[in-house]
Amino acid sequence: MEIQGKIKMIDETKTYGSNGFRKREVVVTTEEQYPQHIMIEFVQDKTDLLNAFNEGESVKVSINLRGREWVNPQGETKYFNSIQGWRIEKLTAENESAGMPPIPPMDAFEPANELNEEDHDDLPF
Template identity: 80%
Template structure:
């Protein structure tokens, strides 16, 4: 799956436990009728992927949905969901590299000598 949006916040990398589990969170705001603020976590070596990004950039993030079950000491079962990113790319950069530049409108000359009868090649 993937999500697109503008980076609103990038958190610092945090380390947890004795094994050195690393996690870094990023919040993106989607651009739709009702914008959503989505918190996406990058874990372990994927935390470094966020080093080249900054607030305000438009990005596309490849994600996996994660869910887990937990039973509290009172015996109640709780469920938690998370969005885990594994790839991120700058949309603005990919658009400019994939598509040739569009010339400005004033770079074209108007067709003043156009005669519709000469160019009508429709069969009806």
């Protein structure tokens, strides 16, 4: 999955536990009628990906949704969700519009010289 928007906040890398688990959070604000502030966490070696980015930049973030179950000491089962980023890239004005890749210019295609209207094609229209 992917999320597009502007970086609202980039947190510092935090280290947890004796094994040195690293986590860094970024908040991306979507640009739609009702903007959403989505917190995305980058973990372990992926935390370094955020070093090249600044607040206010338009980005596209590739994410995975994660969920886990936990039973507390009282025996109650709790569920937690997280959004984990694994790639982030800057958006330019060209590739920002509707998340579509840029359309190649017409001269990027070779002309069809041997066109026979009688030939069968498999196009549905």
